[in-house]
Amino acid sequence: MQYYSLKKQSPPVNFETATILGQAPDKGLYFPECIPQFDSEFITQLDNWDPVDLAVKVMEPYVGEEIDQKSFRRIVEETIDFPIPLVPVTDRISTLELFHGPTLAFKDVGARFMSRCLGYFVKQGTYIQNNFNNRHSNITVLVATSGDTGGAVASGFYQVDGVEVVILYPAGKVSKVQEQQLTTFGHNIQAIAVNGNFDDCQQMVKQAFADATLTQQRLLTSANSINVARWLPQQLYYLLAYRQWKDKNQPPVISVPSGNFGNICAGILAHISGMPVDHFIAACNANDVIPRFMQSGNYEPSKAIPTISNAMDVADPSNFIRILELFHQSLPALASKFSSVSISDEATQSTLLRLYQTHHYLADPHGAVGYLALENYLTNHPGKKGIFLETAHPVKFYDVIEPVIGEKVPVPPAIQKIMDQPGTAEKREADYLTLRDYLLRR
Numbered sequence: 001m002q003y004y005s006l007k008k009q010s011p012p013v014n015f016e017t018a019t020i021l022g023q024a025p026d027k028g029l030y031f032p033e034c035i036p037q038f039d040s041e042f043i044t045q046l047d048n049w050d051p052v053d054l055a056v057k058v059m060e061p062y063v064g065e066e067i068d069q070k071s072f073r074r075i076v077e078e079t080i081d082f083p084i085p086l087v088p089v090t091d092r093i094s095t096l097e098l099f100h101g102p103t104l105a106f107k108d109v110g111a112r113f114m115s116r117c118l119g120y121f122v123k124q125g126t127y128i129q130n131n132f133n134n135r136h137s138n139i140t141v142l143v144a145t146s147g148d149t150g151g152a153v154a155s156g157f158y159q160v161d162g163v164e165v166v167i168l169y170p171a172g173k174v175s176k177v178q179e180q181q182l183t184t185f186g187h188n189i190q191a192i193a194v195n196g197n198f199d200d201c202q203q204m205v206k207q208a209f210a211d212a213t214l215t216q217q218r219l220l221t222s223a224n225s226i227n228v229a230r231w232l233p234q235q236l237y238y239l240l241a242y243r244q245w246k247d248k249n250q251p252p253v254i255s256v257p258s259g260n261f262g263n264i265c266a267g268i269l270a271h272i273s274g275m276p277v278d279h280f281i282a283a284c285n286a287n288d289v290i291p292r293f294m295q296s297g298n299y300e301p302s303k304a305i306p307t308i309s310n311a312m313d314v315a316d317p318s319n320f321i322r323i324l325e326l327f328h329q330s331l332p333a334l335a336s337k338f339s340s341v342s343i344s345d346e347a348t349q350s351t352l353l354r355l356y357q358t359h360h361y362l363a364d365p366h367g368a369v370g371y372l373a374l375e376n377y378l379t380n381h382p383g384k385k386g387i388f389l390e391t392a393h394p395v396k397f398y399d400v401i402e403p404v405i406g407e408k409v410p411v412p413p414a415i416q417k418i419m420d421q422p423g424t425a426e427k428r429e430a431d432y433l434t435l436r437d438y439l440l441r442r
């Protein structure tokens with residue numbers, strides 16, 4: 001598979017290069033040059049497929065021969081080695097629980113797939129030999145996190161040979177659970193507690209990528225959902241949901257809590273490849289640039305607004321351009337399959353409580369946004385049924401949930417285990433030169 005840049009100012013590249021670079025040199029996002037089509041028998045027989053076989057079949061066209069079959073199968077096995085159950089909540093609504101991975105975040109799947117592909121390519125060394133005369137024997141993944149992404153990246157890359165990970169987070173501004181997830185791995189994972197806010201962290205990372213002297217000496221890459229190796233495997237969620245969907249004659253409406261729009265974009269990709277879906281809803285919090293765009297046709301990003309579903313506090317979602325590309329940049333075509341709504345913090349809180357009291361389902365704030373968007377849609381579309389994606393375990397947002405439900409959120413054993421471990425983080429000022437120094441000395 002070749003990938004072209006959506007800005008069309010850089011040449012197409014293969015999967016290996018797209019994975020190592022993340023973003024194209026012209027700053028465009030990479031996009032597959034053709035969308036593979038599932039044969040109809042695959043879709044009608046989906047229930048009978050083993051999840052790993054299914055995942056190998058779906059992902060294979062995107063990777064081709066660039067990873068040998070045996071290694072590829074192992075990568076896929078390690079990517080989805082936890083359950084992804086579809087759980088009924090009401091008679092018309094089910095939830096796809098994406099939080100049973102190692103860090104209880106849906107980003108585990110993308111992070112694990114990407115890390116293992118990157119590890120494979122560093123070891124094979126083809127791209128590095130051709131482009132850097134083998135000057136680099138390893139690659140450094142540099143990320144800034146406001147809390148949730150960092151843990152999935154740390155866990156995904158832990159002990160992957162040839163890959164060093166440096167994670168910047170704002171000191172004192174992430175929850176205790178999140179900080180433990182960032183700082184207790186050690187080995188090839190280095191956490192840096194920056195004396196500043198998330199924007200400072202992101203600014204330092206941007207400066208590092210723009211620093212030609214540094215990038216000559218250190219092969220740097222990022223690990224966010226603009227990377228095709230993180231974005232593409234997320235389509236597996238939707239196929240695994242449809243595999244468990246009972247009423248195949250009536251395809252589901254799917255509601256996705258959305259921030260950077262990578263997850264929902266992967267779902268739309270699965271649909272365009274041939275998986276039946278009635279309608280997609282991008283459920284947003286107060287950060288409503290896409291709901292406003294769908295109303296007016298004008299794309300007007302504002303500043304990010306802090307909310308209680310903070311993993312979706314994104315002002316200018318990177319992956320929306322990929323969604324448009326999937327509909328050949330046609331807004332009417334997009335609007336026939338896709339809508340987007342904004343849900344306030346107050347509505348999120350009352351939904352959390354109602355879900356818990358009436359349906360005995362404890363959602364996290366992101367899932368509650370997805371649930372309410374779906375419930376509203378189904379009220380206006382009698383006879384339809386749907387799925388909302390539950391993107392994080394409630395314990396990760398206990399500080400939001402406990403005051404709403406007036407009860408403690410139970411702590412799962414995987415989290416309890418790391419709460420008592422000692423963590424280590426380098427402490428740095430929010431100053432680029434200290435980061436540069438640090439990276440050059442490694």
Ligand SMILES: *Cc1c(COP(=O)(O)O)cnc(C)c1O
Pocket residue numbers: 105106107148149225257258259260261262263264311312366391392
């Ligand atoms: C990242 C994240 C989202 C948003 O996903 P996108 O792919 O960026 O739209 C939603 N919920 C949680 C819990 C997240 O961590």
